[in-house]
Amino acid sequence: MTPTARLAASIDLLAAMKAAPRKPADAIANNFFRERRYVGGGDRRAISSLVWDVMRGWRRLTWWIEQGGLKATPRMLVGARLLFDATPMTNLAAMYAEGRFAAGALIGREQACLSALVGKTLDDPAMPRAVRLEVPDWLLPRLEETFGENLEEELHALSTPAPLDLRVNILRATRAEVRTALSREGFHAEETSLSPWGLRLEERLPIMGSVPFKDGRVEIQDEGSQLVAAMTGAGPNMRVLDYCAGAGGKTLAMAMMMENRGHVVACDVSEPRLEGAVKRLRRAGVHNVERHLLSAGDKWAKRRAGSFDRVLVDAPCSGTGTWRRNPDARVRTTQIDLEELLEKQAAILDTASALVRPGGRLIYATCSLLKAENTDQVNQFLARHPDFRLVAAESDALPASLRHESMISLTPARHGTDGFFAAVMERAAPEA
Known part of the structure; x- marks a missing residue:
């Protein structure tokens, strides 16, 4: 897929999620890609990564867009996220193209709102604390009750992508044996420090295609x-x-x-x-x-x-x-x-x-x-x-x-x- 098509698909996926707020995002994403089997694995990962990054910064991105006088639509949220990820404005404007597999060109107010974000950082001192920490207003006091002075450290950790954890099925193999078998297929896992059955990959990889997963030696489990x-x-x-x-x-x-x-x-x-x-x-x-x-x-x-x-x-x-x-x-x-x-x-x-x-x-x-x-x-x-x-x-x-x-x-x-x-x-x- 071209960058233009990836951007359009990201906007479409985000719109599908916004249209079904009671349905889990991963279930919507699974259906989205099932209906678009022509989207390759690399493109799926790129689209999903961008959409999940938008969701991790939802409140801050919305705040910035509303500062520019517009509603936080999926096309604006995706554009703002790419700008904060250091995509040049000229490149971004070119990605919003016309055509069958494109999102449509930016109109004047959209272009002006996004252009105003160039040089800004996603966090801003003027943001309310709940916005900056990406939590609902009503939930912030409950999380402060749980974490006290460690709140910001804990919420920052909750905003980072999770690793991929596996549980070794010791009915069929030892942890060392499975780690070696995964390594042969290019999956380099480390032993978890707390669980005696765990292996950890620092990024999400297609582990379900591996032999140890297919033959029941590992399960995906945090x-x-x-x-x-x-x-x-x-x-x-x-x-x-x-x-x-x-x-x-x-x-x-x-x-x-x-x-x-x-x-x-x-x-x-x-x-x-x-x-x-x-x-x-x-x-x-x-x-x-x-x-x-x-x-x-x-x-x-x-x-x-x-x-x-x-x-x-x-x-x-x-x-x-x-x-x-x-x-x-x-x-x-x-x-x-x-x-x-x-x-x-x-x-x-x-x-x-x-x-x-x-x-x-x-x-x-x-x-x-x-x-x-x-x-x-x-x-x-x-x-x-x-x-x-x-x-x-x-x-x-x-x-x-x-x-x-x-x-x-x-x-x-x-x-x-x-x-x-x-x-x-x-x-x-x-x-x-």
Whole structure:
């Protein structure tokens, strides 16, 4: 594709995302490129990179464009982003060409607004703090509550592109063996410092085409997510429940920890997500997992009350910890969304806790950075359920720095992972 065609495609993709603000950007991008199979891999990466850069700077770019008296349309946002990335104005103006695979020429006011940005930097002292830090106004106080004086460092880390983390499936190979196999195919990975199963590539590469991925020796999974699975302490011959399993990333990790022995049940309210786990389970050689679709009026949970050694609740949440990968969530999530999520998390915890056997453990996890979704939610649960108490994870799969913690909060700035929270609670055993 020519630079003109790439720019036009970037504007079209951004417009599609703006037209569907409740739909995740990555899902929209997947559909966009599926409908345009003529777009090659290199062009897809270039277009996606530009669009994701726009989303990482959405509030600041919008502020600058509005200073110029215009609305922040996709064509203006893309143009401003390219200027701040040091594209000369003459080159940019030439890219806005007429034609079938072009975005159309800049009109007078557009040209004037973009020209005024030449020589400027994306950050400006006149910006409100929430704009400069790329967070919604309503969310800034909650993040200040979480991070205090470290807020700017943490939000800067959340604005950088995430590395590509892999989890080695030790049912099929060692970490060293997989690292060597990937290296033969040109993928140079380093061992993660916290997860004993992790490998990290510093940039996103087409790993799904590699032999180790195809034969189930590795899965794509952030190091923080691997540590959440490790917090469960799942082991051979246990009965384990992944209550909000989705497509089964943590299910796979726990089955691996259990050495394919015992029994794992992966539950979710979404049939497509559960169906998506089938191929992954087969590829990984996992055969101790049963899937169950949760539905209204389902008696399944009632019949299995008090029967699981471990219950993992990876709860639906605001996703603030995943902003490196999903920068669109910065502007999609509303205060009403958060309030609804808090109610849903509490209800899920209450329901899932009944499935834990006496002496068993409930592990609550989110990919959120917010106190309301994390420690507050745990403390409120414990107040409602005095038969549960916080206990240290004490899993051999955890690094020494986390092994004796009952609650962990991982962040990109401090740990190099996505933002994750996990708490381990044990149900009291009956008195002898």
